[in-house]
Amino acid sequence: MRSDLPRxxxxxxxxxxxxxxxxRERHSVACPRQGRFVDADACFGCxxxxxxxxxxxxxRYEVSxxxxxxxxxxxxxxxxxKVPIGAVxxxxxxxVASTSLIEDVTRILLxxxxxxxxVVDDEGRALxxxxxxxxxxxxxxxxxxxxxxxxxxxxxxxxxxxxxAQAAALMAFEAVHRVVVLSDDGKVIGIVSxxxxxxxxxxxxxxxx
Numbered sequence: 001m002r003s004d005l006p007r008x009x010x011x012x013x014x015x016x017x018x019x020x021x022x023x024r025e026r027h028s029v030a031c032p033r034q035g036r037f038v039d040a041d042a043c044f045g046c047x048x049x050x051x052x053x054x055x056x057x058x059x060r061y062e063v064s065x066x067x068x069x070x071x072x073x074x075x076x077x078x079x080x081x082k083v084p085i086g087a088v089x090x091x092x093x094x095x096v097a098s099t100s101l102i103e104d105v106t107r108i109l110l111x112x113x114x115x116x117x118x119v120v121d122d123e124g125r126a127l128x129x130x131x132x133x134x135x136x137x138x139x140x141x142x143x144x145x146x147x148x149x150x151x152x153x154x155x156x157x158x159x160x161x162x163x164x165a166q167a168a169a170l171m172a173f174e175a176v177h178r179v180v181v182l183s184d185d186g187k188v189i190g191i192v193s194x195x196x197x198x199x200x201x202x203x204x205x206x207x208x209x
Contacts, residue, residue, distance in 0.1 A: 013027050017097065060092075088200040096130060097119070099147070102147065156174050167179055
């Protein structure tokens with residue numbers, strides 16, 4: 001019998017909308033053995049996988065991995081730079097293709113009640129970010145028809161190996177409220193916001209459930 005205990009790990013989903021209504025999903029998992037995010041398919045074929053379960057309340061998947069039990073996260077660990085960014089970032093990210101029409105992007109932002117989305121190329125690599133402000137400005141100035149014409153370049157981002165402390169410092173320094181998190185090949189893994197960091201501090205200190 002194994003002496004270690006299975007460790008629950010959330011499955012992250014990046015959904016990209018392409019012209020013509022085509023949608024592509026990418027599922028990834030923070031592999032504790034490799035220390036980076038891997039495609040879920042690779043995780044599902046790993047010998048250390050214990051099980052895959054679905055949270056019926058949130059309709060979110062998570063895997064249980066025999067990587068040893070991990071200690072509970074504390075807000076003090078975040079200050080010390082010990083908490084990985086994957087512990088707090090948004091699990092479900094909506095992206096749009098650079099060739100998408102502005103009208104399609106507007107619908108996506110409204111349908112999913114989000115203020116902005118990463119813009120990606122055909123391979124899923126991040127190119128920039130488009131926000132509601134970008135859309136409104138484009139409609140007012142009547143410039144451009146596609147996302148690539150109005151998006152903001154990807155000037156602020158973090159690698160998947162970053163920590164919560166680094167995310168907080170970057171957002172404070174750049175005076176932004178959210179940062180795109182990228183895999184080592186430049187693909188979108190998640191988004192971390194100032195609210196995500198504050199929520200983590202609240203939950204780990206017992207003030208928010």
